[in-house]
Amino acid sequence: MKLYQRLHPGVNLGPTDPESHEEAEEKIFGFWIFLMSDLVLFSVLFATYAAMSIQGVAQGPSPKDIFDLSPVFLETMVLLASSFTFGLAILELKYRKNQRRLALWLTLTGLLGALFVGLELNDYRILLAEHGAAPQTSGFLSAYYLLTGTHALHVSVAIIWLIVLAVQLATLGPVGPVKLRLMRLALFWHMLDIIWIGIFTFVYLYGVVL
């Protein structure tokens, strides 16, 4: 097998030996498998929400009563944009290697992520203040807060991870292990995007229609 065939399509570790590439592949592959198990967690939460959004409403409000699509649409756009800027950051890391532009894209990604979490917290505030819809109100709301909250928690963790990696880029430089960590964070970030699409469709669009 030729060297270029053995390169991981997403990683560019620069001029280096095949062993390093193989090692990199192992780490990225391991992370893919971790993402799979994380997806199982989310699918369990989705299934729980699916049951409870219909049968667990009890005396509380139903999905139709409380969901407002416009802020959620804005959140979706913000999160998609953050995934896009992260993609630009990775391209920068792979092809152009301009440290300042890399830093710029990463900062933008982090800010968009933070904006997303902020908007979602604002959603929660509105739910609590205007609809009295707390997680303690009904099984449906427990499941709703757990599903969206777990997603928001993942995004928050990813932001902290991004900050740590930014510090590592500044102190350790763009060395192999740090690049690989950025790659893995990118995978994580895109996965959260995909999960959000699921939430947007299944929780919000579906919830408002039914």
Added chain:
Amino acid sequence: MFGRLTWDSLVFSGAIENPSASEFVASGAGSVVVLGGIALFILLAVMKWWRPLWTDWLTSVDHKKVGIMYIVLAIVMFLRAVIEAAVMRSQQLAAYDGAGYLSADHFGQLFTTHGTIMIFFVAMPFITGLMNYVMPLQIGARDVSFPRLNAISLMLTVAGAILVMISLVVGKFSTGGWTAYPPYTGIEFSPGEGVDYWIWAVTLGSIGSTLTGINFAVTIYKKRCPGMNLFRMPMFTWTTLCTSILMIFAMAPLTAASLMLALDRYADFHFFTNGDGGNMMNFANLFWLFGHPEVYILVLPAFGVWSEVVSTFSGKRIYGYTSLVCATMCIAVFSFCVWLHHFFTMGQSAGVNAAFGIATMLIGIPTGVKIYDWMLTMYRGRIRFTVPMLFHINFLFMFVLGGSTGILLANPTIDFQVHNSLFLVAHFHNVIIPGVLFGMFAAVQFWFPKAFGFRLHEGLGRKAFWFLAPGFVLAFFPLYWIGMMGATRRTATWADPAYHIWFAIAMLGAAMILAGTALLIAQVVVSVKRRKELAVPLGDPWDGRSLEWSIPAPAPSWNFAVVPTVFSQDAFDAAKCNGTAYQAPAKYEDIHVPRNSAIAPLIGLFACASAFGLIWHIWWLAIIGFVMVWAVVIVSSFNLDTEETIPADVVRAQNEAFLEAVRNAPGVTRDDETSSANQGKAVPERHENRFAQNMKGNMTEATT
């Protein structure tokens, strides 16, 4: 400051304030934990073992040492859980015409901790430890893919086990059974700390297992030595792969279910409550979405062990390798399609029950394939009745019996009669004990010489077997009878005099199991004392077939001086037959091994502290512990210098000395393998025949 924790939480205060037999038993158990801890502390201090314990073991990231630590944990927890079992049996015997000596609440804690420990802190660490030790050696790898993650998995499991041990001294454990079904385990019916102990112990263990699954799957996919394609992997490695995949998919539902239960209890959510839209059936779904694959997580590695044992001690390559692989994969897939049989009686339609009943019965087919393959491996083999082989033959009979009662239970109409009775208890002990537990005992007998460089005493092992195997039959078969007669599980007292004789027989069986366990411990002690005459430094005491037997015993920290290349199944056996074994490599290279690291024990410590804070509502401890776990992760990620190099000369010196010793050793035939003549160099049995047989086997496979 200390949340709900008060002096009254200590188990000893119960015995002082409210003296009764039940409280004395509880205090006694608590004292054992405290005194045992103190004794261990003093022993380590007197022998000056603290430093080696820390530098050689706790901070080690070597997969072999991590594996051994897992198994030590499993054995310690096994001793507790098997004693609890005997206490429960004696209570049920004593409860004839009276209340016995344990309170119902105490009995509830006993069966809950017994189940929780046996599944999460005995069986899981046992199989994980074994997979850790054996699998990388079988695939010719230097290490697992993520050595530090491996150590972290271990320490998270240890943290969970420590919580269960703490519950003997501080506060009470849950009384809700190992499945912790709400609404009983909800805050309304179980307001104390018991269920919280269950939640956090199990959550820590299951996170550890998820990480283990990821680590092993990647290791098997990416770290096989040259030539080791998937269909040349030893059966144990195959079962490890399937188990790892099950772990990756099955542990997440458990984590989700236990955290939802925690949210119900701590934050007044309504996932599983009676009112306000809660749905406790969803807990049953989530729990068994984990729980059913879990039994295959446990039994598949044991199946791998049986495959290795039967082929080695029959001196034949395993019969029907491909069918065994397919059967293993089928079982792994089916295991996700049957979870609903755990609640046939909870009100779903007959159609749903029938579908899950049929799916459950289907698992019998691939399992039957395996049984026939093992039997046919023995056919025309030269069978040596060593201790692992005795366990294997016992397993064939007992597992088929246990499996048959499983098929009975898979029929919803029969299940309606016997669910929640001792018949069910008899069934799952009948599969788990001969299948998993005895499998692990056999594995220890089999691989112990590889791990420590000397064999275990054969005679004491046999004696232990002759207590354990009949003891198991006496302890559990009576439960089928009284289960059919209507005795329910988890019941501390009973009134029907017809049960008495059966409980008495079961008690006798429990006593024999305890005696067998004591003999196993005696076996290890005696073997350590006589380790000189039992030594097998040359590493191949049983005429082994896969790569782990080709290296010295105990295995060096780098496993293989030079990464081997394989050309067939049973690679080491093939090398011995065609005379290419023990060849000196042309060239040695520097070997990079991961450096010891304190992050795993620190993470375990802080996770344990955080969970303890959560259990007792000591919020500052919970928060500090949690933050510290992640602080350790983040700070250590700044250190990129995690490997050390073993110079080629060191490797050369050790390996050449080993090869020299092998060359000069006389070798031992199978007749003498249990004698002190066995130094770990095997004279391959009937050399010509076996080579021909191997070739024939390969050709048959190629044509089919």
